[in-house]
Amino acid sequence: MTERFAPGTFTPAPGRGKLGRMLLAQARTETVLTLRNGEQILLTVLIPVALLVAMSLMDVIPVPEPRVGSATARILALAVISSAFTGQAIALGFDRRYGVLKRLAATALPRWLLVAGRVVAALAVVAVQVVIIAGTALLLGWRLPSATGLLWAAVLIVLGTLSFGALGVLLGGALRAEIVLALANIVWFVLLLIGGVALGVDTLPTWLATVVDALPSAALALALHDAVVEGTAPDLGHVAVLVIWGVAAGALAVKTTKLG
Amino acid sequence: MSPHPQHPAVEVSGLVKRYGSTVAVNGLDLTLETGTVLALLGPNGAGKTTTVEVCEGFRAADGGQVRVLGLDPKRDGDRLRPRIGVMPQGGGGYPGVRADEMLRLVAACAANPLDPAWLLDVLGLSSSVRTPYKRLSGGQQQRLSLACALVGRPELVFLDEPTAGMDPQARRLVWELVSALRADGVSVLLTTHLMDEAEALADHVVIVDAGVVVAQGSPAELTEHHADDRQLRFRARPGLDLTLLRDALPEGLQVREASRGTYVVHGHIDPQVLSTVTSWCAQQGVLAEELTVARRSLEDVFLELTGRELRS
Numbered sequence: 001m002t003e004r005f006a007p008g009t010f011t012p013a014p015g016r017g018k019l020g021r022m023l024l025a026q027a028r029t030e031t032v033l034t035l036r037n038g039e040q041i042l043l044t045v046l047i048p049v050a051l052l053v054a055m056s057l058m059d060v061i062p063v064p065e066p067r068v069g070s071a072t073a074r075i076l077a078l079a080v081i082s083s084a085f086t087g088q089a090i091a092l093g094f095d096r097r098y099g100v101l102k103r104l105a106a107t108a109l110p111r112w113l114l115v116a117g118r119v120v121a122a123l124a125v126v127a128v129q130v131v132i133i134a135g136t137a138l139l140l141g142w143r144l145p146s147a148t149g150l151l152w153a154a155v156l157i158v159l160g161t162l163s164f165g166a167l168g169v170l171l172g173g174a175l176r177a178e179i180v181l182a183l184a185n186i187v188w189f190v191l192l193l194i195g196g197v198a199l200g201v202d203t204l205p206t207w208l209a210t211v212v213d214a215l216p217s218a219a220l221a222l223a224l225h226d227a228v229v230e231g232t233a234p235d236l237g238h239v240a241v242l243v244i245w246g247v248a249a250g251a252l253a254v255k256t257t258k259l260g
Numbered sequence: 261m262s263p264h265p266q267h268p269a270v271e272v273s274g275l276v277k278r279y280g281s282t283v284a285v286n287g288l289d290l291t292l293e294t295g296t297v298l299a300l301l302g303p304n305g306a307g308k309t310t311t312v313e314v315c316e317g318f319r320a321a322d323g324g325q326v327r328v329l330g331l332d333p334k335r336d337g338d339r340l341r342p343r344i345g346v347m348p349q350g351g352g353g354y355p356g357v358r359a360d361e362m363l364r365l366v367a368a369c370a371a372n373p374l375d376p377a378w379l380l381d382v383l384g385l386s387s388s389v390r391t392p393y394k395r396l397s398g399g400q401q402q403r404l405s406l407a408c409a410l411v412g413r414p415e416l417v418f419l420d421e422p423t424a425g426m427d428p429q430a431r432r433l434v435w436e437l438v439s440a441l442r443a444d445g446v447s448v449l450l451t452t453h454l455m456d457e458a459e460a461l462a463d464h465v466v467i468v469d470a471g472v473v474v475a476q477g478s479p480a481e482l483t484e485h486h487a488d489d490r491q492l493r494f495r496a497r498p499g500l501d502l503t504l505l506r507d508a509l510p511e512g513l514q515v516r517e518a519s520r521g522t523y524v525v526h527g528h529i530d531p532q533v534l535s536t537v538t539s540w541c542a543q544q545g546v547l548a549e550e551l552t553v554a555r556r557s558l559e560d561v562f563l564e565l566t567g568r569e570l571r572s
Contacts, residue, residue: 005382009374011413012414012444012445012446013372014370014413015342015412024368025368026365029361033356098352100352100354100357102352103362107408108370259318
């Protein structure tokens with residue numbers, strides 16, 4: 001055999017990389033992959049921005065005054081649902097199909113870091129969405145709320161990302177990629193239409209409103225309305241709904257998520 | 261190199277693994293000595309991947325003892341994984357990831373990684389670094405997977421069907437890589453259903469079928485079990501009547517048409533036997549083509565032990 005490899009090339013020098021470096025490498029890779037994916041951009045940025053413009057300028061959907069502020073609160077909720085739930089579920093479904101979880105689980109990455117890297121990437125994508133949506137809203141005439149409102153908005157967006165992210169992992173971690181793709185899009189559409197996102201809960205029939213009030217989508221949209229429009233702390237009931245969904249989904253996902 | 265050189269790199273005894281009512285591995289034993297290459301050889305469904313995945317800590321054993329670098333792969337996984345390199349069957353990557361992004365990510369998980377750019381170049385992936393993983397060919401995905409297994413400078417690597425889906429050049433390269441790893445003191449456990457691969461690469465071959473070890477030893481030990489047991493093979497018109505040839509050959513030699521048009525004579529083959537076969541062909545008015553005399557191969561050993569062809 002030819003000497004393609006100098007002796008000593010593969011002399012063992014094993015060891016685990018630095019935790020911070022591993023976390024950063026994984027989060028950066030996953031963030032870049034999301035932002036490079038055309039379908040993800042359509043779902044997470046283009047559709048929300050188009051809806052924000054439509055709801056702010058046109059009178060098709062009933063939106064309370066101040067119109068741009070109310071629309072911004074709902075679209076921020078939609079953006080979180082789009083990327084943390086639908087985008088995450090679909091990406092995870094196909095990541096499993098292509099064996100990347102097993103690939104990464106076979107490296108020195110501890111399991112908790114594998115999850116942490118995904119969370120950081122999800123938060124990074126949401127941060128990009130928030131900057132674009134808030135920028136568009138400001139151009140449309142949105143007036144920034146008080147510092148309290150902004151702080152709560154940030155907290156709610158992080159909480160919403162974690163809760164919907166857990167729901168996304170629950171869906172994307174257990175089923176076949178094609179089924180995940182179909183379900184994640186259907187759920188997105190249903191939540192958008194009657195989940196308290198595009199239409200306010202108060203415009204729904206009473207029997208439906210009772211159900212929708214308990215959904216994480218309505219909870220996030222209403223809580224963000226308090227923070228973004230009123231500039232106040234949100235109704236703690238909404239926060240509780242969001243936390244309960246997230247904790248339940250996370251606990252279940254730990255049991256059901258498969259690597260491959 | 262290894263902090264525990266007194267342990268074999270991998271020690272499996274009495275491994276049992278069931279999936280529901282199916283027994284995938286049924287009391288398997290194997291030992292991979294540090295710095296050597298062990299090939300787990302067997303047909304699809306023999307339990308090779310299951311065995312490897314138990315050693316990697318991906319699956320829990322239902323019975324038996326597994327020690328990898330002296331550790332329990334299921335319980336001590338976080339301590340074991342930084343020391344091993346894994347090439348899972350069929351590879352693995354984000355569907356949209358580029359080869360260099362994937363390899364750099366895996367390299368970031370290691371303390372002293374090899375240079376990813378060099379490794380991509382060596383594995384012939386430099387020209388496709390911008391192609392998303394899902395658009396790479398099966399062979400390219402396999403080569404990237406191999407790069408991911410080696411980049412962390414592991415002391416032990418598991419290669420599950422490392423040459424599946426590869427063209428002959430890439431296969432040759434993998435063989436060279438495995439030889440280089442061995443020369444540098446890396447222990448290698450690979451699975452294959454190709455006997456020439458096992459014969460060429462391994463210090464120790466473990467032949468498995470239906471979850472049990474049917475034979476093990478060095479390639480030489482396995483094939484030289486009967487030192488003067490050779491075989492003579494030739495191709496000719498199918499369906500020849502072998503009665504006269506059987507009568508003409510000495511006692512103890514077996515003749516059969518192994519497959520359509522391929523005839524095999526087994527036993528003590530000497531120049532006289534060769535002459536008998538060729539003169540019988542002349543009497544039959546046929547030309548014996550591709551006539552070869554060889555020691556029995558691992559394939560013959562496997563066929564003898566299980567009654568089945570290895571490539572299935």
